[in-house]
Amino acid sequence: MKPSFYIVDDDPGIRRILSNIIDNYRLGYVIGQAKDGKEAINEIEELIPDIALVDLLLPSADGIEIVKKIKNKNINTQLIMISEVTSKEMISDAYKSGIEFFINKPINVIEVVSIVENAIETLNLKKALTLIGKTMKNSNYRIFKDNTNNVENDIKEEIGKVFSDIGILGEAGSNDLMNIIKIIADERKQLGVKFHKYRASDLYRKLNQKYKDENKPVVSVKAIEQRVRRVIQSSLENIASLGIEDYGNIKFEKYSTSLFDFTEVKRQMDYIRKKSSYRGKISVKKFIEGIFNHIDT
Template sequence: MNFFIVDDDDAIRSMLREIIEDNNLGNVVGEAKNGISIKSSLLNSKNIHVLIIDLLMPIKDGLQIMSELSSSFKGKFIMISQVEDKEMIGKAYSLGVQYYITKPLNRIEVVEVIKRVISNIKLEKSINHIQDTINFLKTGTQNKIPESKTIAEYSASILSKLGIIGESGSNDLISMVKYIYSRENHIPSEKFFPPLKELFTHAAEEKLGEKSNVPIIKKEVRASQQRIRRAVMQALNYIASLGLTDYSNPKFEKYAAEYFDFTEVRKKMLELQKNTPSSTPIHINVKKFIKVLYLESKKYFEDNL
């Protein structure tokens, strides 16, 4: 992966370059102290996959640069800053930021965020490759070629739109979607939706293998529950940020009510707007999230068979 770093702090650029190269995450092929020279032509000529950019810089800030690049730069954005203004963060997400890292930088956090973005890039490339192959076959033959995209790939696409494909819990969610679809073939769909315990147990067994013992599986079930709750909460945060920036955002309109209880979305939006924790806990309905993800993935999958 090729990285380009834009930050007016020499020490920050040096630290990021060291983290990326020492952990074999890719190559830093360009740096800049400000955004004046940052054009899509420059980034594309260097084949940049990830642009790491500071939010606040002299002359031209990170949001201005992202706005200018949004339609022409095909890589991913990671934003870094000491700023914790939720409206600015929401604006950054709406412009295409994959993740937001606060200063001072934490090496472990930086590594994990970059790994998630790399995973996202690889997944998108895989999906695009499959689609390109299908399109080629369709145009290259007179016979209609069946759509070969799996239900798991449709789930991954939806999770990407929800801003959480890089979260570790996304793999658990995709595993559950595949399991539900395979089980539904044997039980009438109007009566069937597995209990959460069954879904978490399956995800744990699939990850660990059939030879794992009961205590290890129970431990992995608890870990899976935590990963999925974090992923769903991150999706809620992402959707609320979009709504806070633009209430008519198509993603917000589609996903806010479908995947979440809208009352909780509103609470999260107010929390972000006021930059203070909600006076009452924000609840997420994990079962509803999984069920809607499954039904939407199934619809896309079966509509394209």
């Protein structure tokens, strides 16, 4: 399975360039992005990406501070520092803090691909050594493990790939939406079914309760609904924009009918072109079921 990436940079242009390189060169897929250090630390702890690309100079917490906190939390994420800083002392401090690779700014595609491929090779080697270690600890040289966490991580990774494709990873509401999809997946697993009926309003209440149970920052049920609808509307706008640029775009063909009513996609395209004053409408349930069609649950 391809590795997952998390990008931390306060420049949206740099985040977009790195994301495109990862996607275009099939290096893996981006499961999250952040523009400041504090947000990055919290999300990396929750998402646990395989590789994180972190800018050295950031608001609220610099790259070195991020690396140190991630290392202190024993998060097994490989860290690559990005910076235009040329000071040997600062670069040395970055390596001492726990980074394993360094990418210079301005971004050079060949350098990024080369370093990321080295990071992936190192990552795979570490995984192989860990597997050997676990095997050797077992007296019968067999591996026994609970697949529950692996299955959950696989689902999160697949959802993250779709979110990345439709341009909503890291947007407010995307985490709510991912948690809602996981709630549905868990319920279907317990029921032993591939599909069951539900009401979107019940899902918002369940997510609200989940946040309370996990002692996470709690927002109202209504706020959760608004964030979810807003992020789905944003994905509709992104897909419609792809269709305007290239009607034969692979992502447009893949998601325009599976996540939305195509009539609404065309209406959104007309709205963007200023041919209509009406936006396309979204269906939360159609969008969610469309996501399930794109992931292996």
